[in-house]
Amino acid sequence: xxxxxxxxxxxxxxxxxxxxxxxxxxxxxxxxxxxxxxxxxxxxxxxxxxxxxxxxxxxxxxxxxxxxxxxxxxxxxxxxxxxxxxxxxxxxxxxxxxxxxxxxxxxxxxxxxxxxxxxxxxxxxxxxxxxxxxxxxxxxxxxxxxxxxxxxxxxxxxxxxxxxxxxxxxxxxxxxxxxxxxxxxxxxxxxxxxxxxxxxxxxxxxxxxxxxxxxxxxxxxxxxxxxxxxxxxxxxxxxxxxxxxxxxxxxxxxxxxxxxxxxxxxxxxxxxxxxxxxxxxxxxxxxxxxxxxx
Amino acid sequence: xxxxxxxxxxxxxxxxxxxxxxxxxxxxxxxxxxxxxxxxxxxxxxxxxxxxxxxxxxxxxxxxxxxxxxxxxxxxxxxxxxxxxxxxxxxxxxxxxxxxxxxxxxxxxxxxxxxxxxxxxxxxxxxxxxxxxxxxxxxxxxxxxxxxxxxxxxxxxxxxxxxxxxxxxxxxxxxxxxxxxxxxxxxxxxxxxxxxxxxxxxxxxxxxxxxxxxxxxxxxxxxxxxxxxxxxxxxxxxxxxxxxxxxxxxxxxxxxxxxxxxxxxxxxxxxxxxxx
Numbered sequence: 287x288x289x290x291x292x293x294x295x296x297x298x299x300x301x302x303x304x305x306x307x308x309x310x311x312x313x314x315x316x317x318x319x320x321x322x323x324x325x326x327x328x329x330x331x332x333x334x335x336x337x338x339x340x341x342x343x344x345x346x347x348x349x350x351x352x353x354x355x356x357x358x359x360x361x362x363x364x365x366x367x368x369x370x371x372x373x374x375x376x377x378x379x380x381x382x383x384x385x386x387x388x389x390x391x392x393x394x395x396x397x398x399x400x401x402x403x404x405x406x407x408x409x410x411x412x413x414x415x416x417x418x419x420x421x422x423x424x425x426x427x428x429x430x431x432x433x434x435x436x437x438x439x440x441x442x443x444x445x446x447x448x449x450x451x452x453x454x455x456x457x458x459x460x461x462x463x464x465x466x467x468x469x470x471x472x473x474x475x476x477x478x479x480x481x482x483x484x485x486x487x488x489x490x491x492x493x494x495x496x497x498x499x500x501x502x503x504x505x506x507x508x509x510x511x512x513x514x515x516x517x518x519x520x521x522x523x524x525x526x527x528x529x530x531x532x533x534x535x536x537x538x539x540x541x542x543x544x545x546x547x548x549x550x551x552x553x554x555x556x557x558x559x560x561x562x563x564x565x566x567x568x569x570x571x572x573x574x575x576x577x578x579x580x
Numbered sequence: 581x582x583x584x585x586x587x588x589x590x591x592x593x594x595x596x597x598x599x600x601x602x603x604x605x606x607x608x609x610x611x612x613x614x615x616x617x618x619x620x621x622x623x624x625x626x627x628x629x630x631x632x633x634x635x636x637x638x639x640x641x642x643x644x645x646x647x648x649x650x651x652x653x654x655x656x657x658x659x660x661x662x663x664x665x666x667x668x669x670x671x672x673x674x675x676x677x678x679x680x681x682x683x684x685x686x687x688x689x690x691x692x693x694x695x696x697x698x699x700x701x702x703x704x705x706x707x708x709x710x711x712x713x714x715x716x717x718x719x720x721x722x723x724x725x726x727x728x729x730x731x732x733x734x735x736x737x738x739x740x741x742x743x744x745x746x747x748x749x750x751x752x753x754x755x756x757x758x759x760x761x762x763x764x765x766x767x768x769x770x771x772x773x774x775x776x777x778x779x780x781x782x783x784x785x786x787x788x789x790x791x792x793x794x795x796x797x798x799x800x801x802x803x804x805x806x807x808x809x810x811x812x813x814x815x816x817x818x819x820x821x822x823x824x825x826x827x828x829x830x831x832x833x834x835x836x837x838x839x840x841x842x843x844x845x846x847x848x849x850x851x852x853x854x855x856x
Contacts, residue, residue: 321703406788558702
């Protein structure tokens with residue numbers, strides 16, 4: 287009798303983990319896995335929100351390669367990502383190195399640089415739209431004090447993207463800084479002492495000790511930032527909505543516009559599928575090169 | 581001499597950091613300043629940080645311009661229920677992945693982990709149809725449930741729970757505790773810091789989210805704070821001082837959480853990349 291009771295208990299232990307993961311897996315499958323497969327599938331159809339889907343083979347993909355707006359959006363996404371990521375990573379690293387010293391009020395400063403990270407992108411977009419306002423914005427006020435002629439930032443095809451990049455630097459730098467700060471504190475001081483004994487100056491110590499020790503962190507920060515850069519949407523939706531003209535139209539926003547505003551679901555899904563593979567390729571590329579050099 | 585040089589360098593660095601933090605604070609200061617100005621002063625050509633006359637009435641006007649308190653109510657309902665659901669199911673699944681052996685464990689875990697890098701934006705269209713068929717458009721359920729399971733939380737929970745010694749679990753099992761009782765009485769009391777990080781991040785992410793409400797909601801009375809704010813920007817009858825007032829009110833809750841729990845934000849961000 288005891289034996290059968292034991293077996294019963296053992297069997298229930300076997301089912302238990304499945305019960306524990308069931309809610310998670312159910313939600314993942316329904317709202318993540320099925321939608322991804324469904325996106326691939328819809329991309330083979332012509333489908334407006336009201337009509338019935340019509341099988342179209344690969345024509346949506348052919349359309350993609352002759353769509354000049356798509357290439358414009360791709361270029362803008364690259365411009366935005368490279369611009370905002372490179373500046374934020376460099377400033378974040380510099381900030382982390384400065385804050386890694388024993389200076390007064392360190393937690394306060396760290397809080398100041400980090401605070402923009404927790405502000406929503408909509409609020410960030412509103413604050414900076416006002417900062418960049420052509421007539422009344424603080425930026426143009428300050429420029430005129432310096433004797434410079436301001437520009438109509440967000441409605442200028444040339445300056446709208448730099449304005450978006452500057453806004454991004456504002457909230458991205460603190461993120462990079464905090465992550466660098468955490469890993470700077472893990473570099474053993476003995477390495478610096480050894481470097482000093484060998485007569486290395488500050489710059490050499492940075493170049494030959496700090497930077498190599500931070501490489502895994504840099505790879506991590508780059509992967510996250512580049513992917514987030516490619517996914518930019520909320521900020522652009524709030525600040526420029528892709529304009530003026532197509533000057534700040536980025537991939538995700540183009541997908542949103544095609545699918546939900548112009549209701550070309552099939553084409554929107556083809557764009558989404560393309561985007562999916564771009565993100566996948568980027569992640570593996572950065573991870574791969576990071577491993578190579580280590 | 582080196583010591584004096586060091587002091588000078590430190591003073592210089594301190595000055596640079598002070599200047600940089602002023603620069604970083606400026607957008608906040610300018611928002612606050614504009615929010616307290618009269619419409620005329622907000623668009624005046626003189627830069628004044630402290631308004632000539634502080635207009636506390638702007639807040640009342642802002643609350644009249646848009647149903648802001650309704651947005652706050654919706655966002656709080658969504659964020660609070662998302663916190664409860666997300667923390668519960670991710671800790672439970674994290675426990676299963678950390679401490680049980682079962683068939684398909686690795687495959688399932690890798691499948692979930694691989695979704696970490698998939699932008700929700702590319703699956704907007706299918707999700708819209710799934711929600712529509714479930715009748716979840718314009719509902720709290722539709723806002724909360726689909727995104728309650730997320731890879732970051734599950735991953736963090738698994739890593740954290742792995743550290744709990746197996747002996748504790750075995751001892752409870754020998755004492756005859758049921759499997760869920762073990763989770764409740766042994767695991768949960770030992771993962772306080774994990775739960776804190778998950779609560780704070782889920783709250784922040786849900787409070788700040790725009791894209792999911794944008795897909796799920798069309799009815800104005802269901803709007804969340806971020807959606808309401810984004811729409812208010814397009815309304816030409818709303819002045820900038822009122823817009824800044826609304827923006828200020830929208831970031832107060834998350835700023836309060838941030839000031840009190842900065843440590844957890846830093847820990848959590850070091851393990852994730854939850855910001856566009």
